[in-house]
Amino acid sequence: MQYLVYLATFLSCLGNVFIIRQNSLGFIIWILGNVVWIYVDLKTPGMAPQIIMMVVYAALNIWGLIEWRKGRNILRPMWEIKENITCADCGTVCTGYRLVKTDNYDKTKDSNPEWRCEHCRLQKLEELKNKGIKVE
Secondary structure (H helix, E strand, O other), X not given: OHHHHHHHHHXXXXXXXXXXXXXXXXXXXHHHHHHHHHHHHHOOOOOHHHHHHHHHHHHHHHHHHHHHHOOOOOXXXXXXXXXXXXXXXXXXXXXXXXXXXXXXXXXXXXXXXXXXXXXXXXXXXXXXXXOOOOOO
């Protein structure tokens, strides 16, 4: 039984790695990990709360996989943050922000991304909103 605990732990961690790498296979790996955890918990007295949690996690992973396959950005809007950039608008060297992707805006393949300081980022968001881009 102990090897199943290690397997479930491994699958749970591996699923995270795939999601971080933006690979939807992570959802399937998580679902497999959830199934192993449910099996282990069914064999262990007093684990009903964790069984419920793993069933919910599996359902959320199925939902996440469906949304991902539809091409929707689950974590919308998607931002990048980078240290020590020069703001494209005011020239300040600071922590920079850029909107990468939202429902109707996609700069994931932008070869020359524009970074903005906190102040200029807010101005750019207003500009994008006025163009009909969903930024929230």
